[in-house]
Amino acid sequence: MKTVCLYFEIHQNIHLKRYRFFDIGTDHYYYDDYENERSITETADRSYVPALTALIDMAERYGSYFKCAISLSGCAIEQLENHAPQVIELLQKLGETGCVEFLAEPYSHGFSSLQNPECFKEEVKRLCKKVKALFGQEPKIFRNSCLIYSDEIGEMVADMGFKGMLAEGAKHVLGWKSPHFVYNCCRNPKLKLLLRDYSLSEDISFRFNDSSWSEYPLFADRYADWIAQLPEEDQVVNIFMELCALGIFQPLSSNILEFMKALPEQLKQRGVVFSTPSEICAKMKSAGDLNVPYPTSWVDEERDCSAWLGNTMQREAIDKLYSVADRVRICNDRRLKQDWDYLQASNNLRFMSTKPSSYGGYRGIYDSPYDAFTNYMNIVGDFITRVNNLYPADIENEELNSLLTTIKNQGDELAMKDKEIEKLQHMLAKLEKAQEKAAAPKAKAAPAKKKAEPKAEVAEKPAAKAKSEALAEKKAPAKKPAAKKATKKAADKK
Numbered sequence: 001m002k003t004v005c006l007y008f009e010i011h012q013n014i015h016l017k018r019y020r021f022f023d024i025g026t027d028h029y030y031y032d033d034y035e036n037e038r039s040i041t042e043t044a045d046r047s048y049v050p051a052l053t054a055l056i057d058m059a060e061r062y063g064s065y066f067k068c069a070i071s072l073s074g075c076a077i078e079q080l081e082n083h084a085p086q087v088i089e090l091l092q093k094l095g096e097t098g099c100v101e102f103l104a105e106p107y108s109h110g111f112s113s114l115q116n117p118e119c120f121k122e123e124v125k126r127l128c129k130k131v132k133a134l135f136g137q138e139p140k141i142f143r144n145s146c147l148i149y150s151d152e153i154g155e156m157v158a159d160m161g162f163k164g165m166l167a168e169g170a171k172h173v174l175g176w177k178s179p180h181f182v183y184n185c186c187r188n189p190k191l192k193l194l195l196r197d198y199s200l201s202e203d204i205s206f207r208f209n210d211s212s213w214s215e216y217p218l219f220a221d222r223y224a225d226w227i228a229q230l231p232e233e234d235q236v237v238n239i240f241m242e243l244c245a246l247g248i249f250q251p252l253s254s255n256i257l258e259f260m261k262a263l264p265e266q267l268k269q270r271g272v273v274f275s276t277p278s279e280i281c282a283k284m285k286s287a288g289d290l291n292v293p294y295p296t297s298w299v300d301e302e303r304d305c306s307a308w309l310g311n312t313m314q315r316e317a318i319d320k321l322y323s324v325a326d327r328v329r330i331c332n333d334r335r336l337k338q339d340w341d342y343l344q345a346s347n348n349l350r351f352m353s354t355k356p357s358s359y360g361g362y363r364g365i366y367d368s369p370y371d372a373f374t375n376y377m378n379i380v381g382d383f384i385t386r387v388n389n390l391y392p393a394d395i396e397n398e399e400l401n402s403l404l405t406t407i408k409n410q411g412d413e414l415a416m417k418d419k420e421i422e423k424l425q426h427m428l429a430k431l432e433k434a435q436e437k438a439a440a441p442k443a444k445a446a447p448a449k450k451k452a453e454p455k456a457e458v459a460e461k462p463a464a465k466a467k468s469e470a471l472a473e474k475k476a477p478a479k480k481p482a483a484k485k486a487t488k489k490a491a492d493k494k
Helices: 034-066 075-083 085-096 118-134 151-159 199-204 220-228 254-267 277-283 311-320 326-328 334-344 344-352 369-390 399-474 475-494
Strands: 003-010 068-072 100-101 142-144 164-168 182-185 193-194 234-241
Touching: 003 277, 003 334, 003 399, 034 075, 034 085, 034 254, 034 334, 068 075, 075 334, 085 100, 085 118, 118 151, 118 326, 142 151, 142 277, 151 182, 164 277, 193 234, 193 277, 193 334, 199 220, 199 234, 220 254, 311 369, 326 334, 334 369
Parallel strands: 003 068, 003 234, 068 100, 142 164, 164 193
Antiparallel strands: 182 193
């Protein structure tokens, strides 16, 4: 039986303001608040609110049959909390239906997985805590920024305890293989991989409203037929997209939400079911290792990282930013930490792309990739100065490394203690259960004894009298003959 895994991403770009060279050292606020509020409010009104309302309606209508998965970046969560809290409320309502699984991803929606493993792990843990606090779920499946995946990243994700990870079903990686199977990381087989079917995904997210497309207009029954007509051995169809595809990329006037609402019924009629990523990873066996030596993503024809790291400007910008990564990681300045998250966001590097097809030509406030690079580097220059004021640049690497080692050792000790506490709690729970089981038969047997007590008392009364008489005989031996006469009389009467 085929199953569909439907996944949506929620991320919001952080828009930087015009920042001149002469602002370095004097202005430490980097953001265009007006543009940030305008963009998130518009996206919420045109996409997030109607799309989530439709998903809630689908969950209530189809019950346990309909399922989906959603991941949110930390940047998106903060913007939604500040400017569009109704979206958070709708996500919580959707979570209460039991049809949605919330996934983990880097807090910043950046590229720490490619640059600094320790920062990457810290970001993921921070987002997991945020998801747990908001939606009451502990993420079990991981989805990296822009669906970036490689063997090295998969190994890190597996070491963090995740059961599965989403990745792109890129042709140059799969070769003759199909994306409709579950695979596993070649460096750690415990981590299962769900590969995006980019063709079926982009039919909805990019081509749905394209009148020049050969399949236009697309209806739910035809789309369901495409899935149902796949080879019988195909196990899972992964349809991944941004949530803003419903309302922004494909306007509401295109009837995209009506298409989505009709899709579950059409798939149900054809014997196709919905599953969450964790359900698929738990039920389905891996078809084998997937070797991905170089990072892949879900962007552009190349399905690589060239949209963000394809030219010299982009590589220089990210190297400069992550040159202070270790120093930022050990600091306790909340404002600095927030700036660190926002400066890592993927759109900052994408605005610098010189690829003709990248980002659809949108660059925000910038006139060119070079303009975006200049503005960003001015901000990064001020940011690095602030970091160096906390941890001066003249501190030798050995000193910094020793400090980081101390912090890491302390973290490891805390982790070990947490594990020991969990073990002790588990042992205590077992002992309590054993005591309860041992006490249960006694409690059941006790009433039976009480019921039999009256009979026992009647039967035991003569014996008690005999004992009392014997004691009396010992204490008063002179009365022994009288006692013998009394027993003889009693015998004669019988």
